[in-house]
Amino acid sequence: MTVEQFVSTIATLAGLTFVVGSMFATGLSLTVGQIVQPLKNARLVILALIANFALVPLLGYVITLVIPLDEPLKIGLIVLSTVAGAPFLIKEVQASKGKLSLGVGLMFLLMVVTIFYVPLVLPLLLPGVDVNAGEIAKSLIVTMLIPLVIGLLFRSHSAEGAKRWAPVMNKVSGIALLIMLVTGLGLNISNIIDLVGSYGFLALVLFVVGSLAIGFVCGGRDADVRSTLGLGTAQRNVAAAILVASLNFAGTETLPYVLVASIVLPLILLPAARVIGKRGKAGTEGPTSSEEAAPA
Numbered sequence: 001m002t003v004e005q006f007v008s009t010i011a012t013l014a015g016l017t018f019v020v021g022s023m024f025a026t027g028l029s030l031t032v033g034q035i036v037q038p039l040k041n042a043r044l045v046i047l048a049l050i051a052n053f054a055l056v057p058l059l060g061y062v063i064t065l066v067i068p069l070d071e072p073l074k075i076g077l078i079v080l081s082t083v084a085g086a087p088f089l090i091k092e093v094q095a096s097k098g099k100l101s102l103g104v105g106l107m108f109l110l111m112v113v114t115i116f117y118v119p120l121v122l123p124l125l126l127p128g129v130d131v132n133a134g135e136i137a138k139s140l141i142v143t144m145l146i147p148l149v150i151g152l153l154f155r156s157h158s159a160e161g162a163k164r165w166a167p168v169m170n171k172v173s174g175i176a177l178l179i180m181l182v183t184g185l186g187l188n189i190s191n192i193i194d195l196v197g198s199y200g201f202l203a204l205v206l207f208v209v210g211s212l213a214i215g216f217v218c219g220g221r222d223a224d225v226r227s228t229l230g231l232g233t234a235q236r237n238v239a240a241a242i243l244v245a246s247l248n249f250a251g252t253e254t255l256p257y258v259l260v261a262s263i264v265l266p267l268i269l270l271p272a273a274r275v276i277g278k279r280g281k282a283g284t285e286g287p288t289s290s291e292e293a294a295p296a
Contacts, residue, residue, distance in 0.1 A: 009182035017085045017161070020147045020273040021173035024147050026090055026104050027151015035152075038105040043224065045109065047218040051233045052110055053083040053117055055218075058248065060208045061125065073200045074259035078125050079209060079244050082118050083237040085111025087144055088266060092231045095273035099224045106232045108148070114237055115140055118244065123157045132247045139243050141195065184263050191256045192263065208234055208268050226240065227276045235269055238262040249256055 001009075039045055060081030064074045085107050093103030115137045155162035185192070195201040215233030217227030238261060245255040 007183050007187055007286075008240045011187060013151055014183060015239070016143065017176035018144045018173050018180055021169050021176060022090050023144050023147035024088050024151045025166050025173055026100070027148045027153075027171035028155050028162040028169060030101055030104060031153055031154070031155065034101040035105045035108060038099075039109055044229075047231060048106055048109065048232070049218075051114065051214050051218040051229065053082075053121075055111065055214045056084075056211050056233060056236075057081040059120070059214065062256040063207055067199050067203045067206075069199055069203055070253065072253035073203070073257050075126060075202055075252075076245065076254045076261070077117075079241050079254070079258065080207070080236045080238070080261055082122050082125070083114050083240040083244070084233070085109070085114050085144075086237040086239070088177075088236045088238075088269075089209070089232050089235050091174075092235060092266075092269055092273040093228055095270060096227050096231060097277035098231075099230045102224060102228050103232065104148075104226060107166060111140055111144055111237065112231065114240060118240065135247060136183065136240055136243055137219075140240060143239070147234070176246060181266065184259070187232075188259050188263055190258070191260050192275065195257075195260055197230055200257060201264075204257075204264055205268070208265060211236075227273075231269060231273055231276075235265060236261070238265065240278065248296065 039049070057078070058079050064077055069077070081268055087107065089107045091098055092098070118136055119243035195204075210235035212230050215230035216226050218233070238258065241258045242255070242262065243257045249255060
């Protein structure tokens, strides 16, 4: 085994540990009611679906028309635009000091829709592409849905045990995330350097910023909803995108482009989430006690 293969294995295991660990920790931290409650807001659900599965794919398609990209990069951007519901959203919601239950509910909704949406829509956007729906569904169910359900069941049977184990699993997933980012950056540094200053990198940055803006606008006036929907719309499900690229575009530049996106997305969105969190904290400090006592 070469050094590159060893590092690649570490990155893969770290990514799997992060996804499974964060989903399990989330299940330990919340109840089914807390996850489902935000989804009872029909307006929020409709806007989230429109943002993620209509406006973002449209944005990706428009970017490929405006910016001259090689065909494999066009395909990579289109694939990214069709997949949503990423576990990384949980870390970003925590960093933004947003509502975790809203983030999990949104992630769950988008993940489930992605399973059915991608096999139907991607062939329309990329004629001639045969998407393996079963593999995508299996991957998302095994790595995201099942650990979440196990965590919820554990909490329902032992709230004290869940309270004790949730911080441990959060630390494990956090360490795995750090390892994944460092090893992923090391493995893809040449691809990133090649892309920096190119149309491909510009297209990716515009896509992330544009998706974030779409989510913010659809989120409305409520700060928690706006930030969570913004981050949830911008953070695409790169695990699903990597799966699609691996199964359908192996040997092309599509897969390296998606891998670079998996590094660029959190590098942009995590700092953005922290900025949102700091602004939100400053906003909640509110007026002084004398101001609060003043009549409206």
